[in-house]
Amino acid sequence: MNSNGTTNIHIIDDDRMLIQAIKNEIEKNFSDVNVQVSVFENGEVYAVAAKDKPDVAIIDFHLDSKYKDAMNGVKVIDFIKKRSADTEVVMVTGEENAEIAVRAMHHGAHDYIVKNDNMFRKLNMAVYQCLKLRDLKEELKMQKKISYISAVILTLLIGTITTISLVAPHTF
């Protein structure tokens, strides 16, 4: 979640109609987390135009319908993960292909969804899981910070008590 309290979701797909359908679906189902959806037609446009770091990115695998040498979805995952390692990625593609799914997972995708009758149900579930994962990671980071601060305070306190007991042993 951004400092302004919005949840950023980026969609990268070369199918304009599907982009709009996914955007509508996400905005309808995740309105409670103040979701802000940005859409991009391919990886090259994304690399130039995407300003903020997304909480979740939904990426198609084949992004070359307009540009023959366009980056594929796995390359876009690499780009996103390099810029923002905490971003969760869901690959949504028409390709029922275990090899691409495994590649996407190896490159850091959280899920791989095949475009079919079930895709919106699965996509909603995947985005929900990604947001839960994000919350857990933030909670863990916060707990680590608290543990660190507690350790520093405890060390200072022990140091102070030790110093006082050495300098003025009758204080205690």
Add this chain to the structure above:
Amino acid sequence: MKHRQFIFVIDEDPLFPVWFGSVFGDKTGYSVLGYSRPEEAYEEMKTCNPRFVFLNHNSLKGINVQPAILKIKALFKETRVIVMSDENNAETAVDLMRSGADDFVQKDEATISKMFQLIY
């Protein structure tokens, strides 16, 4: 003496590990051992600490391979678990990878070269 390294192959068909051993054993220097059930392999894993476990997803009828993967990865973190399958099913691949499988290989004409890449 060079320390022996093992590949375990878990497949209901006893001929598959034999084939696997003949293709990969000599060329890669690994000793290939075959098992028809994951439970049979667990005990020997403790002594052999295999570098790879190949699970043949489709041949293990009536067995949910996900708990087997979870157990192997929990007990032997360094062992790479590779699932082989007849199906090109992305959902199955993703589910098995989530359970801890290191790779998912679809059995087709390119299987042997894919496996060589994984083993080397």
